[in-house]
Amino acid sequence: MLDKAIIVAHGYLGDEKYQIRRLVLKTEIAHQAQPGQFVHLQVAGGIDPLLRRPLSIADIDKERQEFTLLYRLKGHGTQVLAKTKVGESLNLMGPLGRGFSLPAQGELVLVAGGIGVFPLLPLAKEALEHKLKVSLYWGGAEAGFFASAGLEYWQKTGIPIRFSTMDGSMGSKGDVFELLQKDFAQNKFAPANPPAVAVCGPHPMMEKVSDYFLRLGARVEVSLEERMACAVGACLGCVCTLKDESTGKLRRGKVCQEGPVFKGEEVLWDYGQ
Amino acid sequence: MGSEKKVNMEVRLGPLTLRNPVLTCSGTYGFGEEYAFYCPVDKLGGITLKGLTPEPRLGNPPPRLAETPAGLLNSVGLENPGLEEFCQSYLPKVRQLPTTVIANIAGFSLQDFEIMAGAFQAGCGVHALEINISCPNVKQGGMHFGTHPDSAEEVIALVKAKTNLPVIAKLSPNVTDIVEIAKAVQRGGADIISLINTVLGMKIDVEKQKPALANLVGGLSGPAIRPVAVRMVWQVAQAVNLPIIGMGGILTWEDAVEFMLAGAKAVSIGTGNFINPLAPLEILEGLEEYCQRHGYASVEEIVGLALPKKEGQGS
Numbered sequence: 001m002l003d004k005a006i007i008v009a010h011g012y013l014g015d016e017k018y019q020i021r022r023l024v025l026k027t028e029i030a031h032q033a034q035p036g037q038f039v040h041l042q043v044a045g046g047i048d049p050l051l052r053r054p055l056s057i058a059d060i061d062k063e064r065q066e067f068t069l070l071y072r073l074k075g076h077g078t079q080v081l082a083k084t085k086v087g088e089s090l091n092l093m094g095p096l097g098r099g100f101s102l103p104a105q106g107e108l109v110l111v112a113g114g115i116g117v118f119p120l121l122p123l124a125k126e127a128l129e130h131k132l133k134v135s136l137y138w139g140g141a142e143a144g145f146f147a148s149a150g151l152e153y154w155q156k157t158g159i160p161i162r163f164s165t166m167d168g169s170m171g172s173k174g175d176v177f178e179l180l181q182k183d184f185a186q187n188k189f190a191p192a193n194p195p196a197v198a199v200c201g202p203h204p205m206m207e208k209v210s211d212y213f214l215r216l217g218a219r220v221e222v223s224l225e226e227r228m229a230c231a232v233g234a235c236l237g238c239v240c241t242l243k244d245e246s247t248g249k250l251r252r253g254k255v256c257q258e259g260p261v262f263k264g265e266e267v268l269w270d271y272g273q
Numbered sequence: 274m275g276s277e278k279k280v281n282m283e284v285r286l287g288p289l290t291l292r293n294p295v296l297t298c299s300g301t302y303g304f305g306e307e308y309a310f311y312c313p314v315d316k317l318g319g320i321t322l323k324g325l326t327p328e329p330r331l332g333n334p335p336p337r338l339a340e341t342p343a344g345l346l347n348s349v350g351l352e353n354p355g356l357e358e359f360c361q362s363y364l365p366k367v368r369q370l371p372t373t374v375i376a377n378i379a380g381f382s383l384q385d386f387e388i389m390a391g392a393f394q395a396g397c398g399v400h401a402l403e404i405n406i407s408c409p410n411v412k413q414g415g416m417h418f419g420t421h422p423d424s425a426e427e428v429i430a431l432v433k434a435k436t437n438l439p440v441i442a443k444l445s446p447n448v449t450d451i452v453e454i455a456k457a458v459q460r461g462g463a464d465i466i467s468l469i470n471t472v473l474g475m476k477i478d479v480e481k482q483k484p485a486l487a488n489l490v491g492g493l494s495g496p497a498i499r500p501v502a503v504r505m506v507w508q509v510a511q512a513v514n515l516p517i518i519g520m521g522g523i524l525t526w527e528d529a530v531e532f533m534l535a536g537a538k539a540v541s542i543g544t545g546n547f548i549n550p551l552a553p554l555e556i557l558e559g560l561e562e563y564c565q566r567h568g569y570a571s572v573e574e575i576v577g578l579a580l581p582k583k584e585g586q587g588s
Contacts, residue, residue, distance in 0.1 A: 002311055002550060042548070047343045047496050047524070051547060077340075093311075093550065227338040229345060229547045232311075234303035236323070236349045237338040241331075252331055252352055257307075270334065 003027050004089040008066060010082075014148025019073040020115065021082055022150075029094050030067040033060045035122035036099025036198075036223055036261045039069070040231040042091040043081040053077045054228045054256070056119035057095065059153065070118045070150060096231050097260050100221055102126060103196035107133040109218075111209050113176055113201020114140055115149055119223055119260075123198055124157055136161045137183075139176025139201070143169035176201070177208045184216065194218040198261075203269065210264035220264030226255040233257030241268040280564040281571040282557075284318070284538050286516035287464040289401050289439040291318035291373055291539055294572055295529070295557045298520050298543030299324055299377035299403060299443075300349065304363045305370045311550035316557065318539060319373030324405050326379050327388045329355030339476040339485035343522075344497030345544050346474050348488035351379055356392055368398035375441065378432075379405040386418075386428050390435035402438045404429060404463075407445030407470035419445040419470075422457035429461030441518065444468040444509075446501055455509040466509060467518035467541065469502045494544040496522040503535050510536025510577055524552060526559020533560075533572075534579035 005027035013022040029039065040052040059068035071078055084090060100123045102108070108127045110120045117138055127134045136154060140146055142165050154161060163171025164179040172179040197213045199206045200223040210220045226238040239252040240259070243266060250268065253259060282293035297308075299321040305314055314320055332352025339346040354363065367374055376399040378389035386404070393402050406419035406428055418428045429442050442458035444451060446469040455466055471492025476485040484490070502521025510517055519537030523529055524545045532540050545552040564572050 047548075049340060050343055050345060050495055050544075051340050227336055227340075229338055229347070229544075230301070230307070231547075232303075232307045232550075234307035235301055235347070235547065236332065236352050237347060239332070239335055239337065239352070241334075250331065 001029060001032075002091070002093050003029055005029065005092055006089050007084060007086050010084060010086055012148075013070060013150060015144060018145055018148035020148050021071055021073060021078075023069045023071070023081075024066055025069065025090065025092070026064070026066050027092070028065060029092070030060055030065045031062055033057050033067055033095040033122075034099040035060075035126050036119050037095040037097050038119075038231075038260060039092045039094030040096060040228070041069075041081070043077050043084070049077045049080060051077075051229055052093070052231065053081065054096075054231055056223070056260070058118040058121055058150070060122050070115070072115055093231060097256055098258060099123075100198050100223070100261050102130055103132065103219065105132070106193055107135070107195035109195045109197045109213075110134065110136045111176060111180065111197060111199045111201070112136065112138045113205040114145070116199075116201030116205075116223070117149060117154075119200055120198060121150065121153055121157075124154075124159060128157060128159070134159045137164070137176050137180055138162070139164040139179070139205070140170075141165065142167050146170065175205065177205060177212070180209065180212065184212075197221070197264075199223070199264070207269040210267070214264050221261050222264050222267060223261050224255050224259050224267070228256050231256045241270050242266045243268050278565070278570065280561050280569060281573075282561060283571075284573055286518070286538050287439060289373070289465060293318040293557055294533070294539040294560070295553050296375070296518060296539055296541040297321060297546060297553060298541045299375075299405070301543040301546050305367060305372075305374065308546060308550055312546075312553055315371035317372050317553055319375055319400070320370070321375040321377055321403055321541065322367065322399070323353055324351050324377040324379045325353050325356060325359055325389065326351055326381070327356050327385050329353065329358060333488040336485065336487055337491075339491065341474070341476055341493065342497060344474075344493050344495040345547070346476055346486060346491040346493050347471070348486045348491035350488060356389065360392070364398050373401070374399045375401045375403050377403040377405050377443070383428065383431055386432055387435055390432040393436055393438055395437050400438065401441055401465070402432065402436055403441040403443050403467060404432055405443050405470075407443050407447075419443075419454060420448050422453050425454050426457040426461035429458045429463045433462040439464045441465040441467050443470055444505075445470045446498070446505060446521075447473045451505045452508050452512040455513045455515075459513045459515055463515060465518060466513065466515050467520065468509060469498070469505055469521045472498050472501060494522065496524060496528075498522050499528060499531075503531055506532055506537050507535040507580065510580055523556065524548060526556045526563060529556045529560055530563055530575065533575050534577070536577040536580055538573065538576050
């Protein structure tokens with residue numbers, strides 16, 4: 001739907017140096033939102049920037065009709081968005097896209113690279129409501145990053161979290177994929193009952209993690225990101241390449257409409273060519 | 274507004290009559306279903322389908338989009354399901370759309386255009402054919418046909434011979450003289466002219482030090498190109514006797530009026546849909562109010578009002 005949402009909170013999430021902001025919006029859309037879906041936000045009324053910005057839903061509060069968006073100040077669009085204040089309204093489309101799916105039972109392993117953790121929190125909460133066993137593997141540049149990227153919200157869920165940092169200042173030194181490999185080599189899951197895995201992060205990281213778990217027989221879902229214009233599947237701007245599981249034939253998938261969440265085995269990782 | 278007379282919003286573009294002059298552009302409206310949730314198509318003058326080719330095409334790799342000041346560069350590269358799949362999987366739904374449907378056809382050879390035109394006839398579920406001789410995002414063909422008067426005329430004549438649907442020639446702005454091309458498609462037998470397609474452009478990522486689009490260059494759309502489009506509509510309107518569908522960066526009713534005053538009988542909304550899915554409806558309302566305010570009984574009365582008066586013409 002198309003709606004005007006009221007800003008109820010907007011500011012830095014933690015240390016300003018990480019440039020991550022938290023935006024809480026009040027709108028009916030919160031009622032329909034599913035984990036992994038996104039909204040398409042008009043950051044300014046005029047033509048600068050021209051296009052809306054897709055932002056994944058980072059928390060959903062159905063009772064208060066609120067949801068949270070987390071974003072990193074990066075380009076012009078987020079700079080303009082950052083100027084909006086509590087009490088103002090923002091025009092948005094949503095909730096859009098196909099989100100994550102929950103396994104019927106068993107274990108859910110979440111794997112996040114950096115701010116790729118944002119769309120995973122609503123999934124973790126829903127999985128816990130469904131009595132699933134949930135854990136998070138989260139890679140970041142350094143120890144200070146996590147607190148500025150929503151660590152407190154994750155700690156409230158009580159799920160086990162395994163960290164990796166590139167500089168070794170927190171958790172395991174190296175990237176999150178190395179940490180996973182170490183953990184799962186030691187604690188192999190039962191082949192009869194493989195976990196479901198949900199991954200979000202930089203595409204090369206998602207490719208490695210997805211391939212690894214697929215080889216282990218897990219059910220893998222990845223959340224892709226691509227520049228978008230329409231966000232409803234009309235313009236074909238945000239495509240990825242998918243391979244048909246049975247025929248192996250290649251086709252384009254619309255990240256906005258068929259995704260952003262795809263099955264790990266159907267994605268052809270041809271980014272950054 | 275209740276007491277004021279209703280404006281007749283119907284427009285006649287040669288053999289094609291539209292219930293109102295607001296259309297949506299090819300490549301921005303999918304196959305008519307994608308925006309239905311936001312903008313009921315039965316309110317629109319019509320919609321134009323995504324460009325179709327005889328064979329399915331994967332199109333260009335991503336990134337396909339780059340934002341520029343007041344503009345959008347795209348290089349989709351004519352991704353489409355191909356004629357056969359379109360007829361099987363999409364046409365049955367398209368046929369049900371409660372509005373005028375224009376199919377957009379593209380090709381890489383004269384034979385391609387022949388095949389495409391032959392596949393669409395009156396009663397098939399679409400009401401007119403827009404001939405894309407202006408796509409900037411494919412390596413060969415496409416725009417080639419639209420940048421040379423002789424080949425533009427040849428393609429249109431060929432298409433006209435193969436279909437009994439109204440034929441719309443979509444012109445490229447990437448030419449030295451748009452008037453020359455417009456005259457050529459008129460000679461070829463086009464019923465209607467639509468313009469402009471996107472303007473060839475480029476963006477370079479200064480940090481990565483390489484082009485922002487995987488295809489290197491792309492087509493620019495959005496308000497940034499509107500003055501170019503208005504100028505070209507104004508020129509073509511004076512040079513040919515064909516009805517014109519004006520497009521290029523229309524976001525508001527004022528923009529639509531500008532095109533109509535420049536000589537367009539209908540307007541088409543493209544990139545504007547991405548910014549505001551309600552844009553076509555708001556533009557339609559604004560157009561009607563404009564006509565009421567100025568006392569026009571029919572929206573057609575404003576077409577070409579900004580053009581120089583021809584000799585011998587009254588007032």
